[in-house]
Amino acid sequence: MIQHDNNKMYGTTILSIRKDKSVVVIGDGQVSLGHTVIKSGAKKVRRLSGDSVIAGFAGATADAFTLFERLESKLDKHPGQLMRACVELAKDWRMDKYLRKLEAMMIVADKSISLVITGTGDVLEPEDGIAAIGSGGNFALSAARALIDTKGISIEEIAKKAMKIAGDICVYTNHNRSDMSSKQKTLCTNFSNQPITLSEGRPCSSDTYDEKNDLYKDTKSGFDSNDSDIQVNDSTQVLLDDLPPQKIVKELDRFIIGQDDAKRAVAIALRNRWRRNQVPFPLRDEIIPKNILMIGHTGVGKTEIARRLAKLAGAPFIKIEATKFTEIGYVGRDVDSIIRDLVDAAIVLVKEKARKALANKALILAEKTIVNSMVGEDATEESKKIFRERLRNKEFENGEVSINVRESKSMLPTFDIPGMPGGQVGVMNVTEIMGKMFNGSKKTKTITVKVKEAREILINEESERLMDEDKIIKEAIDLVSNDGIVFLDEIDKIAARTEVKGEINREGVQRDLLPLLEGTTVTTKYGHVKTDYILFIASGAFHQSKPSDLLPELQGRLPIRVELKALTQEDLIRILKEPESSLLKQYIALMKTENVTLEFTDDGIKTIAEIAFTVNRQVENIGARRLHTVMEKLLDEISFIASEKNSEKFIIDSNRTSRAQKALLSLPSVIFLVRNVNSELAKSTREDVEEKVKKIILEHISKDVEKFNSSSKLSEHGADSLDAVEIIMAAEEEFGIEIPDEDAQKMETMEQIVEYINSKKG
Structure with missing residues (x-):
């Protein structure tokens, strides 16, 4: 029990009960100074992290509010990870000279876990789901344990009865509470010692607004909600902890038909990221992702698999065509711009998450601005309250209101810096330069818009203002370095080696890609980004070239090869x-x-x-x-x-x-192409077919080439299963036909391939 200083105000008691996938937290309303009761209706339980966490305190009130703020910052840093946030807070509590002097305890809970953070900086999880702290904590705990197995009574009623028993025994615990339906399935913050319940359902709605405390109150249930900085978790994202490869494939099956081999490969790659994070240092630093090469026709699902994978993991993703890049020294984009674009995508992703996290607070500030614009800042609180209620009831949606907003930045064009591929500079006027010199431009303008438009404008503006830009950038760079996914399309187009003089050397682009795939540091305008742990997925049809045409070093950095089948x-x-x-x-x-x-x-x-x-x-x-x-x-x-x-x-x-x-x-274009394909095949003689097929095969075999003849098995000349597939694909491209997989698997010699093609001539 915390030792009381008679010069400090103390609040007690807090009780938490967990049963049947629901958790309730309740606190009494008494605050004492020494032996004197100062307040009987205090609020000791709050909701945090976008309504996903509830917390209650016992002990010195000022110290408890400090701990609330610290806990909120830890939850912002580790969203959805209550245990980790509490452990980090406990570390600070033990090690920080100032925090060690705080006299308070906390109970925190989410839908999966309940924890007690003690005054010595320990984090404890109750075995039976029941925890209590404060002067009356032992009495409430005993009563709750005695009542927990009682049939026909909800945990809210158990909590109320247990607190009443504690209040009857402990002089520092009172009975001040308001009633709540035992069927309530939403999360609300308590008023006095009203329980907070976490279970299935949405957050409770608010009807009125407390200007003094900057919070909403639900007049129907008597609850209020303190909208501090919060973190809202995106329910569409599934945590990687719960995504083994089988589930990843099942998620991809919802959107993509077939291509099981490719799905398995990317599922394993994604799961390996999670596995790597479980490996202790320094071995973790040595584990790098295994990049993937996808081979297949256009339109078979290569891009969609990579895009859905990135969305599933909540990772920054970029699709880029390899043909966009030129070798360093030529005019054009260099490969480092891939990482710069990926960082831009990550910043958009992180800002969107932050915008959701700040949605509640931004809404409060937006409505406050709209109400002040309607009734004037000098209006009485009663008038503001009435207008705020009507605003929340959507009574003014089509009315017009004048609001002050910051002037948007000028969207002037950018241009490439000569001699610096990928570098860009924008045109900036003198006013903007001077504004930045004096701590940024504060210019605003007044606009008149409909109320529903004003709400959206102000929410976006307040969200931007509340965001910590440095934190956004740091998180984005972290996200790119550890979770980024790059989809490098049309890599087959830079595989073919050209003999035409004056044409840009695509082989140089391959060499430039090597360090990115191997692991290097790229400088961006936001900071340095390491590419060691970025997953690269390359893809190509390989009609005019084959994977073996890529530089050997690049082939080695794409160790996983997956062939996507043509669609039937x-x-x-x-x-x-x-x-x-x-x-x-x-x-x-x-x-x-x-x-x-x-x-x-x-x-x-x-x-x-x-x-x-x-x-x-x-x-x-x-x-x-x-x-x-x-x-x-x-x-x-x-x-x-x-x-x-x-x-x-x-x-x-x-x-x-x-x-x-x-x-x-x-259609004329279709008729021409069909006729052209058919005529090309029809006018080919058997000798032509044999000559073309032989040329294709000789490009893919490596063993005893001089002994090759039409009846030789391809496998006898060093052609593996991948080479056989590439030979069939090249023949399909050359003669404008499609060879089904079941027929292709039977073709072991050149003679069989030629016979099949000739059979299609009729």
Whole structure:
């Protein structure tokens, strides 16, 4: 028990009970100075971290508020990690000369854990889910344990009864409390000793505002909420702790059809990041991510897999084409700009999280500004209260209000600095320069807008003002260095070695990429970024080149190779129907906005997939992207007249899709390409086919080349399974045909490949 100093004010008692996935925290309302009761309705329990944490204190009141502030800062630094935040606070409590003198204890809880932070800087977790502190803590604890197994009584009622018993026994604990329904399933902060409950549901709404204490009160339940700096966790992000590779693949399956090998590879790579963080130093520093090379046609899901992976992990992500870069010394972007762009993406990501974290406080300040603009700053508190209630009830949404906002920064163009690839400078006027010299420009302007627009403008402005820019930048650089994902597309385009004089040497770009993939430090305008632990996913179709054309050093830095299969007709049918945001669902939703109903029959869906597959096979294989072309052509007329067809229903069956098929295949460009492909194959003689196939094979084998003949097995000449796949893909590209996987697997010799191609000539 804390020893009392008669010159300090003390508050007691706090009780926490956890049962059946809910937790309640309750505190009495008494504050004492020595043996004198100073206040009987004090608030000792608060909600923190965006309503996800509740905390109550016992002991010296001033000391407790200091600890609340410290705990909030730790929760901001470690969002969603209550245990870690409390341990960090306890460390400071033990080691800091000032904090060691504080006389207070705290109970903190979230939906998964309850903790007691003692006056000696220890962090304790109660075994039975019940904890109590303060002068009446032992009495409340005993009563709660005695009542916990009573059937037909909620934990809120148990908490109230236990506190009443403690109040009957302890002179420092009173009975001052307000009532609350035992069915309440929201999180609210207590008034006096009203319990706070954490369970399923949304935060309670607030109706009135306490100007003095800068907090809202719920007049229906008698609760208030202190909106201090908070951290709101994004419910769409799943913690990596709960994401083994199987679950990652399952999450990707919701949006991407097939490509199981690629999904497994990226799932393992993501899980390895979590595993690395569990390894102690210094071995952790030696573990680097294994970069991935994806090989496959366009439109088979390479980019989507990487993008969904980054979203799942909440990591900064950037997709960049390798062909955008030039070797150092040429005019153009150098590869270091990849990291600079990734840092920019991370800052946007971190700012968005911070904006959500500050949403409640920004809303309070925004509403305060709007009310002051409506009634004037000199209006009475009663008038402000009335207008604030009406504002929160949306009574003024379409009315106009004048507000002062900061002038936006001039958006003047930027240009590259000559001789410094990737460096940019913006045009800045003299006013801005002088403003920055004198601690930034404070210029504001008055605008008149509707109330609902003013609220959004002010929330954004207040959020920006409340953000710690240095903290944002530091967190963004940290995020990039440890969790960044770079998707390097079209890497096959820089693999081919050119013999044309004067053309930019793409091999130099490969050499420039080497240090990024190996691990180096890149200087950005925000600071230095290490690339050692950034995950690089490279991809390419490799039609005109093969992975072995890449520099050996670059191949070594892409140790995991995954081949993505070409999409079959069945895959296209599944893509139309199964993903959560499938193309059919998108078009149905779009037409629903016009009150028009779209219905796709099974034979209609099958025909759509068949059209896309046929055009891909005969013209150019662009994978699932072909479905967009087919759907637009199919629904062109409906989309045009939808606004005039209110409440009508359109059924998309095989008859309607067949008409779209004729229209699509009658396009001049398609006819020309189909004829061109077919004529090229038709006019090829058997000798031509043999010569071209042999040339393709000789580029991929490495053993006993001089002994090779048409009946030799490819494996006898050093061709592995990946080489065999590359040979088949090159043959498909050369002759404009598609060889199904089941047929390709049977082809072991050049003779078999030639026979298959000739059979397609008819």
